[in-house]
Amino acid sequence: MNTGESQNISKPPFFDGNNYSHWKAKMTIFTQYLDYNLWDLIVDGPNLPTITNESGEIISKPRTRYNDDDRKRVQMNAKAKHIIICAINSNDFNRIFSCILAKEM
Secondary structure: OOOOOOOOOOOOOOEOOOOHHHHHHHHHHHHHHHOHHHHHHHHHOOOOOEEEOOOOOEEEOOHHHOOHHHHHHHHHHHHHHHHHHHOEOHHHHHHHOOOOOOOOO
């Protein structure tokens, strides 16, 4: 009998609002399977590109000044966010869609 859970290994496990610990374990394995660096990014944060301004304050680096490494880090964060968003219902999405970092989600 099909319980509605995806058996497709290319789709993240869907969280229906029940049994969070079970879903979290499945999401952990799914994300690590796709790319272990994605899991590290979700746990540790992406270290998005920053610069130090004239005042000595660390600020977000403007996209126009990104180098290839900066773009890779930003892309990894976007990929992790996409996986999380694809795995949740619309109510949960509305709570987290404004997060910049996958770790915040």
